[in-house]
Amino acid sequence: MATDIRPMWRATVLTLFPEMFPGPLGVSLAGRALASGIWQLEARDIRASATDRHRSVDDTPAGGGPGMVLRADVLASAIDAAGCDAGAFSSQVGTDSREENAVTQESRRPHLLMSPRGRPLTQKRVRELVEGPGPLIVCGRFEGVDQRVIDARGLEEVSIGDYVLSGGELAAMVLIDACVRLLPGVMGKLDSGTEESFSDGLLEYPQYTRPQSFEGHGIPEVLTSGDHARVEAWRRAQAEALTKARRPDLWAARQAPGAPKNTTDG
Structure with missing residues (x-):
């Protein structure tokens, strides 16, 4: 008889401030579900992928202008590293169905970028995200993210409203909370x-x-x-x-x- 080996719904957040998590996601419905193992949360520090001794993650915008822009090479490295845990199973694909499923699920994970220029988050999109393995979410800072990494890593830009925040972390929390509350076993009444x-x-x-x-x-x-x-x-x-x-x-x-x-x- 076939068994359900679908991995637990998991949110991976790439941020310059991992200490902000779980934050509000650690209390109430989302917090209880996190503690009981209904879903998983992983906050990863983008700065860990920097290669210079100053751990630089940003630079001045090409063409001039105010502020700083997150570098494409550093962010791409952080995105790739986030998938390595599941990717490590790739050499064993076919030897264990659970490991093979983990690799498949990782390849299906949507890669999101919280951005005020993104498509508005809707309940329909939330439900679609709930049906999948869980998103990898990039939290921007400064003036934005180098367009080349958005294109190269297929980042789906998502907005939670027509306003600008200091960074994508609070927006990511909003998106995750909207998803988690719809996971089976989280809300008390169907x-x-x-x-x-x-x-x-x-x-x-x-x-x-x-x-x-x-x-x-x-x-x-x-x-x-x-x-x-x-x-x-x-x-x-x-x-x-x-x-x-x-x-x-x-x-x-x-x-x-x-x-x-x-x-x-x-």
């Missing part, structure tokens, strides 16, 4: 990941709980009616209204020809 913002291309409906009255405001009657069909219809209407008002881009995408209507993602 439906938690399918009835929230973006899971159906809509923002999430309003939520209420006790007390029944708060500063003169009550819970909408429909939510305490016990009529599940009415509750579902109310939530759908609220989600659609919020999406139309706050995210017309999402609403327009749902109205496009071929877009799914009244379905759930998951």
Whole structure:
């Protein structure tokens, strides 16, 4: 009988500040899942791949301009070194299925670069990343990364919003947290990941709980009616209204020809 030998979901982060990790990823849902072995986190220091005595990782931008740019040779070496652990099995491929699978999974890992010029991170992309072996994430600093290493190592540039951070570490944490919470066994209720913002291309409906009255405001009657069909219809209407008002881009995408209507993602 075939056995599942898929490796544990693993996030490898290349950074100049590995001490920033796990940071927020070490607490709450992600932290408990990390401690229980549901996923793995590896923070690697880019500077370890520098070759000069000053451990230089950056240089002035070609053509002039302010700031510094991460060197292509140093970053490429760091990316290659991150895959060596699985690559070390390559000479034994065919002798052990688990080792062979490790090599295959390593070759499938997406290589991401957190960058404000990247494609916006979406829930759809998060789900795709969850289905794979886990990403290798490059955290940029300074003015950016030499374009040649982006091209040579096939880095997929990913943005978490239209703003600029001091570096890619916080963005990497956002991406990893979004993924980890969808791993099997992390969230307590299976439906938690399918009835929230973006899971159906809509923002999430309003939520209420006790007390029944708060500063003169009550819970909408429909939510305490016990009529599940009415509750579902109310939530759908609220989600659609919020999406139309706050995210017309999402609403327009749902109205496009071929877009799914009244379905759930998951």
